[in-house]
Amino acid sequence: MTKLSERLLLIAKQVNNKDIICDIGTDHGLVPIYLAKGNLITKAYACDIAPKPLQQAIDNIKKYDVEEVITPILADGLNGVKGIKIDSCIIAGMGSSTIFDILQEDQTTIGRYIFCPNDDPYLLRQWVKDQKYFIEKELLIKENNYIYEIIVVNKVAGHKVKSQKDIAFGVLLHKEQSALFNEKWLLKSDYYQTLLGQLPEKSQRYKELKKKLKLINKMI
Numbered sequence: 601m602t603k604l605s606e607r608l609l610l611i612a613k614q615v616n617n618k619d620i621i622c623d624i625g626t627d628h629g630l631v632p633i634y635l636a637k638g639n640l641i642t643k644a645y646a647c648d649i650a651p652k653p654l655q656q657a658i659d660n661i662k663k664y665d666v667e668e669v670i671t672p673i674l675a676d677g678l679n680g681v682k683g684i685k686i687d688s689c690i691i692a693g694m695g696s697s698t699i700f701d702i703l704q705e706d707q708t709t710i711g712r713y714i715f716c717p718n719d720d721p722y723l724l725r726q727w728v729k730d731q732k733y734f735i736e737k738e739l740l741i742k743e744n745n746y747i748y749e750i751i752v753v754n755k756v757a758g759h760k761v762k763s764q765k766d767i768a769f770g771v772l773l774h775k776e777q778s779a780l781f782n783e784k785w786l787l788k789s790d791y792y793q794t795l796l797g798q799l800p801e802k803s804q805r806y807k808e809l810k811k812k813l814k815l816i817n818k819m820i
């Protein structure tokens with residue numbers, strides 16, 4: 601099958617053996633297909649809000665002969681898996697605010713989430729804190745010159761999100777301080793510094809960025 605990108609492969613690896621999964625915003629369906637072909641999951645629901653990407657998933661599911669394991673569903677967010685027991689729910693490749701909106705339909709039948717947003721996941725960690733859920737794992741992966749965060753959220757066990765530092769930098773990531781972590785925040789610090797030079801000092805945005813920059817520079 602088409603080789604998974606390193607980011608998608610790392611996301612797929614967070615699924616536990618023989619899990620029932622759903623992949624929200626599945627697009628081409630590559631992650632559930634990879635897992636089904638490897639006999640690594642019991643069942644997958646490949647969901648997308650848009651007919652065109654879902655059709656790509658349907659074509660790929662047929663092509664790779666995994667129709668018995670993967671059910672494609674045209675639905676907004678989690679609406680297609682209401683009432684279905686899901687061990688791991690993947691939501692990747694969209695902005696944190698879109699993922700946050702999807703999570704407003706959070707269901708008790710879902711045990712854990714694997715998030716990989718296209719931006720910084722402040723909103724998602726705030727959501728984990730508010731829901732009193734736990735961080736099971738946090739990972740970083742660099743792809744096409746962007747450093748993505750992968751967050752595995754477990755509803756019953758793991759690490760609590762306690763502080764603003766946890767929300768901004770990750771509960772585990774800021775303790776590990778890996779080379780990739782430092783690279784991510786150095787890049788962000790440079791970016792914010794450049795932005796500051798273009799903003800009027802009295803603007804709200806300037807003040808917000810200045811505050812963020814102070815936090816980042818304290819961290820790295």
Ligand SMILES: C[S@@+](CC[C@H](N)C(=O)[O-])C[C@H]1O[C@@H](n2cnc3c(N)ncnc32)[C@H](O)[C@@H]1O
Pocket residue numbers: 608624625626627628647648649650653675676677678691692693694698702
């Ligand atoms: C860039 S693709 C991501 C594909 C893959 N998950 C990845 O991480 O590479 C985003 C997909 O999310 C779908 N999407 C966006 N909002 C959605 C929603 N509310 N519910 C389900 N799918 C959504 C889009 O139609 C699109 O196919």
